[in-house]
Amino acid sequence: MIHILDELSVRPGFLAEVRRRVDDDYRPVVTDAGVRLVGCWMAPPVELLDDPTDLVLLWEVDGPDAYWHVKRTAARDPRVLAFWDGVGPMLADRRRRIMGDA
């Protein structure tokens, strides 16, 4: 199993909109490609008024073959690229980590 951790540092006031776009625009496309959402968290557990709040998304795919399938399909899908372009201005920073079993 491969896990993909997205840490989105969301600017104040945009948390709900980013979360909505994840659910409405991004998740359906990557789910079709074999990516499953394991969980979604916010840290700290309250949206800050003056500083970014992290939206943490944990995804999983079955293994290397499934990972490369996502690369050949969803990662090149214009809807996925439009999602990242669209949320970009709402983010102060973001990090993506690809993780394997320890």
Add this chain to the structure above:
Amino acid sequence: MIRVTGFVYAPRASAGDLDRLADVLRAAGPELDAATLQVGAVASISRGGGQLMVLAAFTDPGAADAAIPYLEREVAALDGHVELVRYRQGPVDLRDPARAGGVQRTLLVRVDPAADPATFERQLADMPRYIDAIRNSSLSRVDAATGPPWTHVWEQEFDTLDGLTGPYMAHPYHWGLVDTWFDPQAPNHLVDSTLIHAACPLDRSILALGA
């Protein structure tokens, strides 16, 4: 060592025409003063590599320059074209310098000119330290290209094509670290999605000549 690598696109040429072209180019190596000039059929797993790969190495930069128009003329005679890059061979990681046969894989990429490629280059060049299937490898910066403005050539030699499609693709160092530079979804993405990924049979190690 000065390298010239070419990808021949001649979609209207017959298999026989391509075989004859490959023979002509191979035979021209000594006349072009090439240290080696190998030509191989592009493997079906390739992406954007045309029908033939031309792998040439020169000690004399002038000979490398002169080879480029020669190759273009020969391919044009088949109503095709050849996409060529010229580069000084970068640092070579040799695990099997005496290798004969096997498979050459060449990846031609364009890195965002506004990005600092240092970490990308280091992590890419480190792949053979983690992935045993890579027998010899070298990362070079492109000096000149006849097509798109390619910036880097990543070359590896494998025992078999399975080494490339199996252990190389399945290794976590590849999908978990290096690939993020190529992933449009990753924040550190810096490699343009238009690239050439091609493999062909190898007569003998060409990277060993540049060590």
